[in-house]
Amino acid sequence: MAGKNVVVIGGGFGGAAAAIKARTLLGAGHAVTLVDRRREVNLCGMNPMLIAGQRDPRRTTRSLGVLGNRGINVVNAHVDEIDFSNHALRTGDGAIDYDYLVIAAGAEYDWDRTPGAADAYSFYDIASARRLRRRLSRMRRGHVSIGVASTPYKCPPAPFETSMILDWFFRQSGIRQDIEITVSTPEPGPMPVAGPDAMAMILRAFDRKGIQLKSEVSVSSVRSDGREVVYSDGSTAEVDVAVTIPHHIPASIVRDTSLIGPSGWVKVNPKTLETAEKDVFAIGDVNAVPMSNGKGVPKAGVFASAEGETVGHNIAAAINQSSPVEFPGDGYCFIGFGGETSASVIGNFLTEGKPDVHLTAPTARGMRSKERFERDWKRFRV
Numbered sequence: 001m002a003g004k005n006v007v008v009i010g011g012g013f014g015g016a017a018a019a020i021k022a023r024t025l026l027g028a029g030h031a032v033t034l035v036d037r038r039r040e041v042n043l044c045g046m047n048p049m050l051i052a053g054q055r056d057p058r059r060t061t062r063s064l065g066v067l068g069n070r071g072i073n074v075v076n077a078h079v080d081e082i083d084f085s086n087h088a089l090r091t092g093d094g095a096i097d098y099d100y101l102v103i104a105a106g107a108e109y110d111w112d113r114t115p116g117a118a119d120a121y122s123f124y125d126i127a128s129a130r131r132l133r134r135r136l137s138r139m140r141r142g143h144v145s146i147g148v149a150s151t152p153y154k155c156p157p158a159p160f161e162t163s164m165i166l167d168w169f170f171r172q173s174g175i176r177q178d179i180e181i182t183v184s185t186p187e188p189g190p191m192p193v194a195g196p197d198a199m200a201m202i203l204r205a206f207d208r209k210g211i212q213l214k215s216e217v218s219v220s221s222v223r224s225d226g227r228e229v230v231y232s233d234g235s236t237a238e239v240d241v242a243v244t245i246p247h248h249i250p251a252s253i254v255r256d257t258s259l260i261g262p263s264g265w266v267k268v269n270p271k272t273l274e275t276a277e278k279d280v281f282a283i284g285d286v287n288a289v290p291m292s293n294g295k296g297v298p299k300a301g302v303f304a305s306a307e308g309e310t311v312g313h314n315i316a317a318a319i320n321q322s323s324p325v326e327f328p329g330d331g332y333c334f335i336g337f338g339g340e341t342s343a344s345v346i347g348n349f350l351t352e353g354k355p356d357v358h359l360t361a362p363t364a365r366g367m368r369s370k371e372r373f374e375r376d377w378k379r380f381r382v
């Protein structure tokens with residue numbers, strides 16, 4: 001059989017997992033190529049700890065070049081266009097042909113949808129997290145607001161986790177009594193996907209820690225040089241540091257293509273991650289895998305990684321003529337409660353009826369699991 005070209009766009013959680021799995025299962029006569037415009041990627045899951053000075057950014061960076069040691073062709077280039085009819089990618093460095101294509105290009109942020117937010121603060125990428133870290137380290141009193149612009153956004157626990165980490169941070173600095181912390185969400189409360197018990201557990205922690213919650217409102221704009229947050233219900237808040245979770249959109253490479261479904265994200269078969277195009281798969285943040293409650297599976301690295309393993313396995317199975325597998329829908333997300341404790345939202349997100357998901361109690365052991373996850377990520381084990 002002639003050698004096949006398996007090509008992956010994106011070297012984040014999903015793309016790396018797909019490339020590694022396909023490479024592991026395929027013989028040397030087949031090529032696995034991973035294309036990313038970046039040489040290094042960051043573990044954004046550690047940004048909430050980074051802004052509180054609990055992480056060094058170097059610890060949360062990994063280099064894609066090392067995948068070359070595993071027999072994967074790593075191409076550092078921006079993909080400008082996918083030519084589905086000719087099975088080819090157009091990049092600044094020339095064309096790349098594929099037999100099987102995995103799109104793992106992630107989500108991007110539309111800052112313009114929330115006027116003023118880009119000039120205020122965020123922690124949703126490494127540059128904004130570093131800037132926020134500097135601002136918080138200088139803060140002595142005032143009001144920090146953390147507000148979600150819209151759903152879906154990456155890592156549903158992140159705004160709530162971040163507020164609890166900041167509570168801990170300001171307590172450590174001895175100035176908590178002079179700092180107000182508010183979190184806002186367009187949803188009825190923190191992480192409805194995890195059910196009412198999980199929501200109640202977080203609300204009790206907020207009560208204990210003195211964190212205010214504004215639910216069922218999104219951040220519409222940030223005005224007055226970052227000093228005023230305007231919410232979707234017309235209310236406003238005077239703040240000193242306005243932190244926004246930006247409006248998310250699919251990566252530009254797919255945004256205006258026929259792959260996008262009614263959800264606004266790439267439509268896929270939930271079990272196989274196949275798109276409407278033959279031999280083209282979409283995994284991770286770029287897609288919407290519908291849960292039984294009608295919403296998409298959370299945009300989280302663990303799902304991107306599990307979807308990548310499923311697709312990597314199935315592409316190899318198609319080439320090797322072996323048995324395919326299905327994406328099981330199991331996953332988890334850490335939620336740090338501040339200091340040395342972390343909980344997890346864990347379960348099966350694709351159960352019939354409603355997602356079978358719960359929140360574990362925050363423990364020191366949970367934090368050790370989060371740290372192990374970080375070490376595993378650094379070595380491409382997740």
Ligand SMILES: Cc1cc2nc3c(=O)[nH]c(=O)nc-3n(C[C@H](O)[C@H](O)[C@H](O)COP(=O)(O)OP(=O)(O)OC[C@H]3O[C@@H](n4cnc5c(N)ncnc54)[C@H](O)[C@@H]3O)c2cc1C
Pocket residue numbers: 009010011012013014015035036037038041043044045046047048077078079080104105106107123124125154155158251252253283284285286299300301302303304332333334
């Ligand atoms: C603050 C924060 C906290 C988080 N916490 C957690 C957590 O605790 N647990 C968890 O599981 N997840 C967490 N996440 C979510 C997680 O980071 C994402 O869900 C995950 O990165 C998605 O992986 P992906 O492979 O789909 O996309 P990405 O990781 O975004 O990778 C996409 C890649 O595609 C490349 N790319 C895009 N377009 C092109 C193009 N045209 N040409 C070439 N390359 C291209 C990009 O450069 C990028 O490297 C968090 C995210 C944030 C922001």
